[in-house]
Amino acid sequence: MKFSPLVDELIKTLQCLPGVGPRSAQRMTFQLLERDRVAGQKLGQALSNAMSDVGHCSRCRTFTEQELCPICASSRRGESGQICVVESPADVLAIETSGQFSGRYFVLMGHLSPLDGLGPDEIGLDKLAALIREEQPQELILATNPTVEGDATAQYIAEMCRDDNIRVSRIAHGVPVGGELEYVDGTTLALSLTGRREL
Amino acid sequence: MKFSPLVDELIKTLQCLPGVGPRSAQRMTFQLLERDRVAGQKLGQALSNAMSDVGHCSRCRTFTEQELCPICASSRRGESGQICVVESPADVLAIETSGQFSGRYFVLMGHLSPLDGLGPDEIGLDKLAALIREEQPQELILATNPTVEGDATAQYIAEMCRDDNIRVSRIAHGVPVGGELEYVDGTTLALSLTGRREL
Numbered sequence: 001m002k003f004s005p006l007v008d009e010l011i012k013t014l015q016c017l018p019g020v021g022p023r024s025a026q027r028m029t030f031q032l033l034e035r036d037r038v039a040g041q042k043l044g045q046a047l048s049n050a051m052s053d054v055g056h057c058s059r060c061r062t063f064t065e066q067e068l069c070p071i072c073a074s075s076r077r078g079e080s081g082q083i084c085v086v087e088s089p090a091d092v093l094a095i096e097t098s099g100q101f102s103g104r105y106f107v108l109m110g111h112l113s114p115l116d117g118l119g120p121d122e123i124g125l126d127k128l129a130a131l132i133r134e135e136q137p138q139e140l141i142l143a144t145n146p147t148v149e150g151d152a153t154a155q156y157i158a159e160m161c162r163d164d165n166i167r168v169s170r171i172a173h174g175v176p177v178g179g180e181l182e183y184v185d186g187t188t189l190a191l192s193l194t195g196r197r198e199l
Numbered sequence: 200m201k202f203s204p205l206v207d208e209l210i211k212t213l214q215c216l217p218g219v220g221p222r223s224a225q226r227m228t229f230q231l232l233e234r235d236r237v238a239g240q241k242l243g244q245a246l247s248n249a250m251s252d253v254g255h256c257s258r259c260r261t262f263t264e265q266e267l268c269p270i271c272a273s274s275r276r277g278e279s280g281q282i283c284v285v286e287s288p289a290d291v292l293a294i295e296t297s298g299q300f301s302g303r304y305f306v307l308m309g310h311l312s313p314l315d316g317l318g319p320d321e322i323g324l325d326k327l328a329a330l331i332r333e334e335q336p337q338e339l340i341l342a343t344n345p346t347v348e349g350d351a352t353a354q355y356i357a358e359m360c361r362d363d364n365i366r367v368s369r370i371a372h373g374v375p376v377g378g379e380l381e382y383v384d385g386t387t388l389a390l391s392l393t394g395r396r397e398l
Contacts, residue, residue, distance in 0.1 A: 047243030
């Protein structure tokens with residue numbers, strides 16, 4: 001025995017969070033129990049709600065509990081005729097913060113990684129192809145991470161779109177190679193958008 | 200707008216956890232949504248259960264959802280006639296891990312801190328006095344933290360028990376085992392010298 005069952009259970013389950021080990025889980029548990037049970041209740045509720053109700057946007061695959069995410073639902077965002085392809089919802093936020101892009105997104109939810117069983121269909125490239133045929137955008141901006149996998153994924157998508165009448169560009173490598181898009185500052189990200197090159 | 204309402208809500212509420220800022224809250228949210236919704240559901244449930252059901256042990260004040268915590272409920276733990284006074288439930292675990300103590304505990308859930316409005320009653324010293332009268336233990340071991348507040352609290356409790364027929368002791372201060380003498384601060388070293396024992 002360590003603590004009582006419910007406390008033990010909370011300490012154990014908190015460790016499913018990234019970066020939380022036994023010691024910080026214990027600290028979190030006591031902090032919530034001692035100081036802020038209301039916040040703990042709210043967090044429990046928010047977790048349950050999000051886990052059960054959040055799905056994927058039917059157009060761009062980002063996380064949302066509605067049929068369409070707010071960006072896809074806004075008609076103004078469709079005017080530019082640009083689609084920005086990113087790996088994760090966090091990347092959408094990073095690009096939104098840069099203020100340089102007013103089109104819509106397509107979120108791969110990963111990158112091509114055959115060894116992990118992530119092929120074109122797993123990252124939704126079939127959906128992307130259908131989307132391109134349907135929306136006939138003027139430009140596809142490939143903003144996958146500047147990593148080996150991200151670059152390969154961008155190359156694959158560019159290849160896929162060769163026969164469509166569409167401009168395909170890759171964000172400029174003003175962003176440090178080997179980094180992750182999510183952690184790049186807004187200015188660098190803005191520069192990499194304006195400096196994009198045709199593939 | 201950043202993400203959809205439920206996702207935003209989860210990112211915001213996760214920041215009630217100590218040591219979790221906006222960026223790690225975002226990482227936790229996406230990790231759970233992408234990889235482990237079952238664990239997220241479990242965590243939500245564990246949080247709700249713990250926040251609503253966990254109360255304090257009616258004897259020692261530690262966290263438990265039962266009337267008595269497992270240690271207070273065990274009759275074997277009452278045999279030594281010792282009560283160890285600690286500041287927090289985490290301290291109970293630390294002492295249990297040392298394997299040197301087989302008595303029961305009393306958890307103050309804090310320390311005397313008049314400026315924060317924490318007087319003797321707030322840390323349960325009235326309950327401790329009643330417990331001593333009722334259980335007539337042989338020894339009270341004061342294991343509050345070796346800080347100014349912890350020392351003051353220990354002094355206060357020792358004073359309070361002066362008229363009871365009970366041995367009151369304080370855990371030894373000294374150099375930690377495995378450390379190097381040259382890096383130990385002066386106060387600790389001074390205490391370890393005045394508290395020296397004959398071999």
